[in-house]
Amino acid sequence: MMSKMKAVTLVADWDPRPGFKLGAKDIEGKQTYLGSKVWRNPKLEIREYDIPKPGKGEVLIEVKACGICGSDVHMAQPDDDGYIFYPGLTGFPCILGHELSGVVVEAGPGAIDKRTNKPYKGGEAVTAEEMLWCGECQPCADGWPNHCERLNEIGFNVNGAFAKYIVLPAKYLWSLDPLKERYKGDDLFLAGSLVEPTSVAYNAVIERGGGIRPGDNVVICGGGPIGLAACAILKRHGAARVILSEPSATRAELGRKMGADYVIDPTKVDFAEEVLRLTDGYGASLYLEATGLPTVVYPGIEKAIWEGRTLNSTVVVVARADAKMPVTGEVLQVRRARIIGAQGHSGHGTFPRVIECMATGMDMTPLITKKIKLEEVPENIIMLRTDRKECKITCVMD
Incomplete structure (x- = not known):
């Protein structure tokens, strides 16, 4: 396996609007829960990264497909004053992309496949939740992990999936095995990349x-x-x-x-x-x-x-x-x-229920109207600011 990979990265200037005050979960110069109040002059770049390694409870996924979301467009879109449109949790620089599917390449110790209740071996087709919840705070304990008090989000403040590989904790992964009867080859991963937006x-x-x-x-x-x-x-x-x-x-x-x-x-x-x-x-x-x-x-x-x-x-x-x-x-x-x-998707069995609906006839793949390569992601994110002919543009990895 190669040691380096390219990834679509969003960079922006930390330049708070007048009157902005850091919140309890904001980090000066790095992260805010009020993106449109802080980040200015967004730019999309293709940068080179080391391929990440999985730690305890984590897996390395080879990304097969990742869709462009409206939030990707709005994070990279400046208003008349140069501030990003997206109003939520953001931390830059960050690799974009959170509507992903792929194959497990390597698993760290204690990385359990919840479908089998056994350790990941590699080769499993998976998708992932975008919202990384802690499981320990009050909202998580109450069953609302999408409102986690320590929330992180793939492609917003944690490096995302417009890249060849991504490392994620196993607890956020869901098996695509139920889709295998209906979707074959690349179609399995195209369908898998639609689980996250459908879950929203x-x-x-x-x-x-x-x-x-x-x-x-x-x-x-x-x-x-x-x-x-x-x-x-x-x-x-x-x-x-x-x-x-x-x-x-x-x-x-x-x-x-x-x-x-x-x-x-x-x-x-x-x-x-x-x-x-x-x-x-x-x-x-x-x-x-x-x-x-x-x-x-x-x-x-x-x-x-x-x-x-x-x-x-x-x-x-x-x-x-x-x-x-x-x-x-x-x-x-x-x-x-x-x-x-309504925010996000995690909790109350949303992901497995969506997967089962898709496995039994709710075909979401017509939403994908255009397939692109990694290097074409920036220009298509920019195009989607004004051109709404396409519905879901999906990056398919080589």
């Missing part, structure tokens, strides 16, 4: 949103990978009508393939009026905000809740954004509605 959608609409009762109507705002994954999950969950709001014609067509019964172009019709028309005036039990444009999208959701006949609607906010939502409390009170935030 699953956590949002099932764990945080509380799911739906078969026969309910749902509305998905935003036809990116998370929104489209939610279409597939909720249709499988028994939704009567899955309504996708998405202006892009190519993503609209993909939405229909993933389970959407109707697609609304909110730039051409009144969003709320169209939702009510399609649902005979009832509206929806669940609305997913997956656009990252809450000031634009939420007023339409609120109007549909206010004028619709469905009580107890849930609005789940999964897209990350700095902007504040223009919420009218009266609507929530009178219509018995609620707004829920």
Whole structure:
């Protein structure tokens, strides 16, 4: 095995905005939980690294596929003042990439495969959680590891998977064996790289949103990978009508393939009026905000809740954004509605349940509309700032 590898690395300047104060979990000059308040002048570079070695409880994975996430785009995208768009946990320089699948090459002592309850031997096909939880703090003890008080994240403040190899603790890995009957060769790893983003959608609409009762109507705002994954999950969950709001014609067509019964172009019709028309005036039990444009999208959701006949609607906010939502409390009170935030995916068996859904017919691979090589990752991250023709662009390793 070679001793060096190339990796896509994001670098940025630590230059806090006026009034910024270090939080309890921030590290001066290295890490913050408020990325868009601190990091300036982001740049993407391909750097050379030593291939890492696994320690106790860790495994070395040869990465086979890794998707570009919207967070990768927003971490590398400057606003008018040069600050990154991404508002969350970040620590640079950092190798990007967290939607990964690959093969175990080497395992350190005590690295256990949870599928077999035996030590990793090498050769196992795996995917990985992106959120690295401690398992010891109060949120972890309460069953909410995606809100860990010592959280680290692959590709955000811990080196990620836009590289040939990555070392990770075994406890964050999940076997791709259930997918082997349905996916062969490279397709296994393409499917495996979609487990993480699909788990984000699953956590949002099932764990945080509380799911739906078969026969309910749902509305998905935003036809990116998370929104489209939610279409597939909720249709499988028994939704009567899955309504996708998405202006892009190519993503609209993909939405229909993933389970959407109707697609609304909110730039051409009144969003709320169209939702009510399609649902005979009832509206929806669940609305997913997956656009990252809450000031634009939420007023339409609120109007549909206010004028619709469905009580107890849930609005789940999964897209990350700095902007504040223009919420009218009266609507929530009178219509018995609620707004829920959803972060990440870990906990409550999300990953294995998503894998089993995929293994038994929920095919997520249509989301991948373009495959690229490692050296093409930077230009495609930049392209995704403005060009939304592609849905999921996935790096396939040589």
